[in-house]
Amino acid sequence: MIFSKAQHKMRLVSFVALLATATLVAGDGLDWWKTALIYQIYPRSFKDSDGDGIGDLNGIKSKLPYLKDLGVDAIWMSPIFLSPMYDFGYDITDYRQIAPEYGTMADFEALLAEAKKIGVRVIQDYVPNHTSNESEWFVKSTKRDPQYENYYVWADGVRGADGLIGPPSNWISIFRNSAWEYSPTRGQYYLHQFLIGQPDLNYREPKVQKEMKDVVRFWLDKGVSGFRVDAINVMYEVDPKNFGGKYPDEPLSGGTDPQDYEYLKHPYTKDLDETYNVVYDWRDILDEYIEKQGEYKFMVTEAYTDLDLMMKYYGNGQRNGSIPFNFVFLGDIKNQSNAREIKLVIDKWMTFMPSGKVANWVNGNHDQSRLASRLGTDRVDIMNMLALLLPGVTCTYQGEEIAMTDGYVSWQDTKDPQACNTNDPINYWKKSRDPNRTPFHWDDSKNAGFSTGNSTWLPVADNYKTLNVAAQMNSKKSHYQFYKDVAALKKTKAVREGDLDTRTFSQSILVLTRLAPGTPGVVGIVNLSDKDETVDLSSLKLLPPQLRVAASGVDCKLETGTTVNKNSIQVSAHCAIALQSVSNCC
Ligand code: GLC
Numbered sequence: 388m389i390f391s392k393a394q395h396k397m398r399l400v401s402f403v404a405l406l407a408t409a410t411l412v413a414g415d416g417l418d419w420w421k422t423a424l425i426y427q428i429y430p431r432s433f434k435d436s437d438g439d440g441i442g443d444l445n446g447i448k449s450k451l452p453y454l455k456d457l458g459v460d461a462i463w464m465s466p467i468f469l470s471p472m473y474d475f476g477y478d479i480t481d482y483r484q485i486a487p488e489y490g491t492m493a494d495f496e497a498l499l500a501e502a503k504k505i506g507v508r509v510i511q512d513y514v515p516n517h518t519s520n521e522s523e524w525f526v527k528s529t530k531r532d533p534q535y536e537n538y539y540v541w542a543d544g545v546r547g548a549d550g551l552i553g554p555p556s557n558w559i560s561i562f563r564n565s566a567w568e569y570s571p572t573r574g575q576y577y578l579h580q581f582l583i584g585q586p587d588l589n590y591r592e593p594k595v596q597k598e599m600k601d602v603v604r605f606w607l608d609k610g611v612s613g614f615r616v617d618a619i620n621v622m623y624e625v626d627p628k629n630f631g632g633k634y635p636d637e638p639l640s641g642g643t644d645p646q647d648y649e650y651l652k653h654p655y656t657k658d659l660d661e662t663y664n665v666v667y668d669w670r671d672i673l674d675e676y677i678e679k680q681g682e683y684k685f686m687v688t689e690a691y692t693d694l695d696l697m698m699k700y701y702g703n704g705q706r707n708g709s710i711p712f713n714f715v716f717l718g719d720i721k722n723q724s725n726a727r728e729i730k731l732v733i734d735k736w737m738t739f740m741p742s743g744k745v746a747n748w749v750n751g752n753h754d755q756s757r758l759a760s761r762l763g764t765d766r767v768d769i770m771n772m773l774a775l776l777l778p779g780v781t782c783t784y785q786g787e788e789i790a791m792t793d794g795y796v797s798w799q800d801t802k803d804p805q806a807c808n809t810n811d812p813i814n815y816w817k818k819s820r821d822p823n824r825t826p827f828h829w830d831d832s833k834n835a836g837f838s839t840g841n842s843t844w845l846p847v848a849d850n851y852k853t854l855n856v857a858a859q860m861n862s863k864k865s866h867y868q869f870y871k872d873v874a875a876l877k878k879t880k881a882v883r884e885g886d887l888d889t890r891t892f893s894q895s896i897l898v899l900t901r902l903a904p905g906t907p908g909v910v911g912i913v914n915l916s917d918k919d920e921t922v923d924l925s926s927l928k929l930l931p932p933q934l935r936v937a938a939s940g941v942d943c944k945l946e947t948g949t950t951v952n953k954n955s956i957q958v959s960a961h962c963a964i965a966l967q968s969v970s971n972c973c
Pocket residue numbers: 474477478514581617618689753754
């Protein structure tokens with residue numbers, strides 16, 4: 388039979404549609420990401436399998452059953468690639484090789500295969516802004532190898548008022564001091580928005596664009612389910628062609644520390660318009676693989692920026708992009724925020740997000756102080772529940788499910804280059820990300836069950852004897868148990884598809900409701916105060932009258948399984964509680 392082009396296309400479309408329905412039934416192949424629970428692993432600190440004090444791929448593989456059991460749909464691992472580890476893997480020597488301290492490519496493939504087998508997807512960290520200065524590309528670029536000559540952002544020095552040649556502009560690195568470093572080999576300066584060891588790639592060079600697309604394909608061919616894209620909004624700097632061949636100085640912000648990134652505003656090095664099309668191009672590549680591998684390929688981008696700019700990553704109406712990480716919980720919720728303030732923060736994202744797009748909620752990552760340390764341990768259940776019951780994707784950083792706290796790391800033990808660059812043994816901790824990267828607490832044995840080694844790359848936090856997974860699994864009530872119960876609710880139809888209603892009943896009571904027709908509704912109630920309160924939900928007309936407690940936070944007196952009437956629910960001080968209606972909604 389010979390098909391016309393149009394017929395062929397039709398058949399292909401219906402085949403893909405068929406595939407969509409088939410895989411939807413057999414594990415949501417095309418829709419899995421829309422309500423995914425994504426668990427961030429910081430490989431160095433998750434589980435060490437060989438006793439060298441550094442977490443590794445085999446360690447992660449051994450803990451997949453724990454993650455599956457917790458309700459995790461996908462893991463995102465911070466970079467596992469060959470690197471001198473100045474920025475602990477965010478400085479990549481070769482995007483296609485595994486760092487030996489984390490394992491081998493065979494170990495990665497075994498991890499991926501095992502994850503697939505038990506139904507956990509793997510998302511790779513993708514660091515497009517910069518490589519390591521040990522990358523072959525960079526070494527060749529310093530030598531002006533014609534293929535690599537323009538791979539990085541190179542510029543001549545500029546004569547300053549003092550008559551001496553200095554950096555091309557006043558730009559400051561996010562990690563302190565000049566963003567330019569001189570290369571004696573090349574006789575020019577190169578740009579590094581982060582460390583000296585992290586030279587910025589030049590996205591105005593088409594060869595770089597192609598090279599980095601090939602990296603995306605390499606990992607998709609291996610079978611990963613998507614990417615977390617690092618530091619996307621510093622990918623471009625202005626084109627000197629538009630500034631008389633020079634890089635223009637950035638204006639002062641009014642700050643006081645001339646070596647600090649915040650000393651300047653960043654109109655020429657951040658959030659440039661050119662960025663979005665590159666993201667949309669990557670999306671196109673991912674889309675090719677949806678057909679090839681019968682699975683949606685996920686992309687989430689990291690940009691700390693204004694909400695309106697963030698929304699551009701979603702797409703521009705014509706082209707699709709990524710999900711931009713939603714950092715409103717990190718920046719806008721404080722330990723004193725009341726119910727109304729928290730509701731506004733939730734509403735903010737939902738209001739800005741273009742219609743039809745998928746939301747996401749982030750309570751922590753390897754760059755931020757931990758939830759328990761930032762907001763207080765009594766708010767961990769609350770924030771975890773909100774992130775799990777709100778529509779869309781939940782991103783949980785390792786350890787937040789057990790309410791780990793920031794560990795103490797002395798100046799001597801400090802490893803984070805952002806802290807080391809302060810050169811300040813007193814105030815370094817203000818910049819340090821080490822406390823939120825200390826090893827994971829599995830149990831109360833040596834090194835918290837993280838490693839059998841004599842020492843660990845960062846010290847284990849001293850509260851691990853009581854604060855660990857094993858203890859929380861064995862106790863009747865714990866952050867872990869609560870997290871797991873709420874994660875199970877995330878899989879219900881109401882939370883996957885239901886309408887969202889958020890309401891405050893007082894300064895301290897916030898109620899989140901998810902209702903879909905023909906299925907039990909789900910309600911999350913939060914009490915932010917020090918006093919027990921009685922909550923009357925009868926104003927939620929569509930919510931059926933009888934509710935059963937499905938998840939009860941560590942501070943709640945109402946136990947799981949108890950049935951209550953919606954017009955009078957006892958919510959203890961600091962309690963986060965999730966209920967499911969006994970009858971179907973609406
Ligand atoms: C991102 C990473 C951070 C890293 C930086 C440079 O912000 O999350 O850990 O230091 O990019 O790659």
